[in-house]
Amino acid sequence: MILKEQHLMDDTELAYFENNTQMTPEVADALIENQITQFTLPEGLALNFKINQRDCIIPMVTEEPSVIAAASHAAKVFSEEGFTSKTNIIGMIGQIILPDVCQPEEIIDKLKANEETIKQTAALAHPSIVKRGGGLQNIDYRTISDSETGMVFVTLHLIIDTKDAMGANIVNTILEGVKPLIESLTMMTPLMSILSNFNTTSCVTATCQVKIEKLPNKSAFSNLELAERIVAADRYAKLDPYRAATHNKGIMNGIDAVIIATGNDPRAVEAGIHAYASRNGQYQGLTSWTIKDDMLKGEITLPLALGTVGGAISVLPHAKANLNLMQVTHADELAEIIAAVGLAQNFAALKALVSEGIQKGHMSLHASSLAIQVGAVGEEIERLTEQLKTAEKMNRQVALEMLARIRKS
Numbered sequence: 001m002i003l004k005e006q007h008l009m010d011d012t013e014l015a016y017f018e019n020n021t022q023m024t025p026e027v028a029d030a031l032i033e034n035q036i037t038q039f040t041l042p043e044g045l046a047l048n049f050k051i052n053q054r055d056c057i058i059p060m061v062t063e064e065p066s067v068i069a070a071a072s073h074a075a076k077v078f079s080e081e082g083f084t085s086k087t088n089i090i091g092m093i094g095q096i097i098l099p100d101v102c103q104p105e106e107i108i109d110k111l112k113a114n115e116e117t118i119k120q121t122a123a124l125a126h127p128s129i130v131k132r133g134g135g136l137q138n139i140d141y142r143t144i145s146d147s148e149t150g151m152v153f154v155t156l157h158l159i160i161d162t163k164d165a166m167g168a169n170i171v172n173t174i175l176e177g178v179k180p181l182i183e184s185l186t187m188m189t190p191l192m193s194i195l196s197n198f199n200t201t202s203c204v205t206a207t208c209q210v211k212i213e214k215l216p217n218k219s220a221f222s223n224l225e226l227a228e229r230i231v232a233a234d235r236y237a238k239l240d241p242y243r244a245a246t247h248n249k250g251i252m253n254g255i256d257a258v259i260i261a262t263g264n265d266p267r268a269v270e271a272g273i274h275a276y277a278s279r280n281g282q283y284q285g286l287t288s289w290t291i292k293d294d295m296l297k298g299e300i301t302l303p304l305a306l307g308t309v310g311g312a313i314s315v316l317p318h319a320k321a322n323l324n325l326m327q328v329t330h331a332d333e334l335a336e337i338i339a340a341v342g343l344a345q346n347f348a349a350l351k352a353l354v355s356e357g358i359q360k361g362h363m364s365l366h367a368s369s370l371a372i373q374v375g376a377v378g379e380e381i382e383r384l385t386e387q388l389k390t391a392e393k394m395n396r397q398v399a400l401e402m403l404a405r406i407r408k409s
């Protein structure tokens with residue numbers, strides 16, 4: 001197997017993948033409650049990626065046809081220079097929310113005067129993360145007023161470096177460790193203490209560029225027109241939330257697939273990214289495509305709190321094997337890859353949308369799942385798939401009629 005020859009997989013991992021091994025019932029039972037079975041999804045590899053000058057094979061777990069083809073297609077378009085991806089990760093944000101505060105400035109001053117003690121208490125609450133070089137970095141204070149009730153909240157943001165763990169449990173442990181001290185300093189009972197998934201202090205930016213003359217182009221538009229239409233589509237996603245949601249869904253096609261493949265928490269990532277997309281007061285597309293010096297340039301910035309250890313990652317053998325496959329050890333490296341995948345996925349979708357339309361590429365790759373949906377089995381699947389790809393219309397009725405003809409022949 002090529003992956004083993006390239007030292008991207010060892011014998012155990014290869015056997016695990018080849019035998020399609022499930023996790024043991026004990027592991028499955030330990031992960032969730034009332035576990036009855038295991039639910040499988042296909043995993044594929046996105047190819048052609050060069051990220052920060054390193055060639056990278058990307059494992060993607062998705063049920064949607066054409067996602068992996070699209071990512072591979074875009075990665076090939078930008079393969080000359082590849083993607084540049086850079087993290088700006090200070091840490092996760094943990095919130096301690098004080099409700100019904102009468103004198104917010106006084107409370108904040110008191111807390112500021114005791115920051116050293118808060119930091120010491122935080123270190124004692126999770127000594128092992130401090131030993132790893134992480135832990136509480138700094139504290140921000142916010143005052144939030146509810147215009148309906150008149151209630152004023154003071155919210156502490158504890159910025160906590162969780163190193164290679166996503167860190168939700170680490171943050172929550174530290175918050176709950178610090179909470180009694182906050183109570184005694186303020187003489188108030190916090191409403192709650194919990195991490196924020198709007199993790200603006202864990203951002204990553206990926207960029208890419210290609211000479212417009214080198215854009216692969218099967219459409220009737222010139223290469224410059226194609227590039228301009230991609231830029232216009234990108235702009236439109238900044239203006240119209242109805243389009244922005246779909247634009248960002250396309251980005252998440254790639255991001256979620258790698259998040260799931262690496263055992264990370266897709267709900268946390270989705271919540272953070274969609275909150276970030278709304279940070280200017282209106283939900284907007286997350287990418288930026290521009291034309292400069294005969295080049296089409298793409299950029300995406302996302303908050304990504306990810307782990308390469310902890311949570312389910314260290315429990316799921318597939319997740320560990322997939323991290324090895326990408327040759328990733330640290331959480332920031334994983335974030336860099338995932339941001340690049342999101343940008344690539346968006347490029348492929350926009351390029352298809354503004355030229356031949358999405359259905360051509362998507363539906364031809366959807367043909368095999370449509371064949372199975374209408375009941376094709378064994379060799380029928382391939383025959384029906386091929387016929388569907390050449391059909392003028394591809395839908396359930398057409399597929400059923402074709403399958404009936406195949407069975408008669």
Ligand SMILES: CC(C)(COP(=O)([O-])OP(=O)([O-])OC[C@H]1O[C@@H](n2cnc3c(N)ncnc32)[C@H](O)[C@@H]1OP(=O)([O-])[O-])[C@@H](O)C(=O)NCCC(=O)NCCSC(=O)C[C@@](C)(O)CC(=O)[O-]
Nearest residue numbers: 066067069070072073076246247250348349352358361362
């Ligand atoms: C599908 C393509 C890539 C065809 O694109 P194409 O130019 O017709 O394909 P091609 O046959 O010339 O292949 C180009 C490259 O694509 C890859 N590729 C091509 N086919 C395969 C395959 N079977 N298996 C693996 N890789 C494949 C592969 O890398 C290949 O290079 P090669 O290796 O041949 O030198 C293109 O039409 C495309 O990128 N379409 C976009 C598809 C997409 O975005 N799908 C997501 C689902 S739609 C959605 O959910 C989101 C959306 C669209 O609504 C978001 C939005 O609105 O913004």
Ligand SMILES: NC(=O)C1=CN([C@@H]2O[C@H](COP(=O)(O)OP(=O)(O)OC[C@H]3O[C@@H](n4cnc5c(N)ncnc54)[C@H](OP(=O)(O)O)[C@@H]3O)[C@@H](O)[C@H]2O)C=CC1
Nearest residue numbers: 128162163164165166167168169170265268309310311312
């Ligand atoms: N709102 C949300 O998003 C929430 C998410 N969650 C869930 O929390 C989980 C993630 O929490 P998380 O705290 O990451 O997981 P863990 O509780 O598994 O903590 C990670 C542990 O990994 C160990 N570790 C080993 N090597 C490293 C390293 N290099 N860097 C950092 N830690 C290391 C640390 O323990 P040690 O130092 O002792 O070895 C650390 O405590 C996910 O399953 C998520 O779904 C939970 C609550 C809310």
